[in-house]
Amino acid sequence: MAKKIVKTNAARILDKEKIAHEVLQYDPEDGKIDGVSVAAKIGFSPEMVYKTLVAAGNSKQNYVFVVPVAEELDLKAAAKAAGEKKIEMVPVKEILGLTGYVRGGCSPLGMKKAFPTFIAEQAESLDEIIVSAGKIGMQLKLAPDDLIQATGGRYAAIVIAG
Numbered sequence: 001m002a003k004k005i006v007k008t009n010a011a012r013i014l015d016k017e018k019i020a021h022e023v024l025q026y027d028p029e030d031g032k033i034d035g036v037s038v039a040a041k042i043g044f045s046p047e048m049v050y051k052t053l054v055a056a057g058n059s060k061q062n063y064v065f066v067v068p069v070a071e072e073l074d075l076k077a078a079a080k081a082a083g084e085k086k087i088e089m090v091p092v093k094e095i096l097g098l099t100g101y102v103r104g105g106c107s108p109l110g111m112k113k114a115f116p117t118f119i120a121e122q123a124e125s126l127d128e129i130i131v132s133a134g135k136i137g138m139q140l141k142l143a144p145d146d147l148i149q150a151t152g153g154r155y156a157a158i159v160i161a162g
Contacts, residue, residue, distance in 0.1 A: 006138075008107070008110070008134040008138060010107040010131075010132070010133050010134040010140060012110070013109050014109065014146075019150055020146070021142040021146070022140070023140060024140070024141055025138055026038060033104040034069070035069020038069070039130075046069050047070070047122070048129055049068070049069045049130045049139070050130065051066070051068075051132075052066055052107060052108045052132055053073050053106075054089070054095060054115070055073070056090050057079065057082055061115075062115045063116050063117070063118065065117075065120075065158055066119040066153070067158060067159050071159040072160045074158055074160045075088070081118050081156035082116060082118065098112070100112040101134055102136065104136045105132055105136040105137075105138075106134070107132040107133055107134035108131055108147065109134065109140075109147075109150055109151060114151075116153075117153030117154075118153060118154060118156040119151075119153050119154070120159050121155045121156060121158075122159070123147075124155050127143065128142060129142070129147065
């Protein structure tokens, strides 16, 4: 018997906004919850699977950056996109208190507070991307433009050029 899918806040937000999405589940028991491992577990290429990163600017404003799992956030480009002189990643120990999510289960949707959100411009060329549903073991597949709409975000050149 299939396990009942538990609705996360992120999925509820998409339902409320009537945004089409699909919930994907994977088994986190082996501890492999990094993005590339998750992509393999759910059967999608790492180019389609995005991780959610939280950073803080000099102004003490927090920002959310959504980038492909196999890529790295370019802090200089991210600062430029956010209009900050400099930004730094928020320490892992502060993520739960700030967002309501744990590392590995951080969704760009449904955080405790809405932060300015930037999605890597590569997403714009894809029909669908996959982001965390806000719980380790659950992902959401949706159109990138729908994620922009739901987060009030925008596309930006924020990954380290390969």
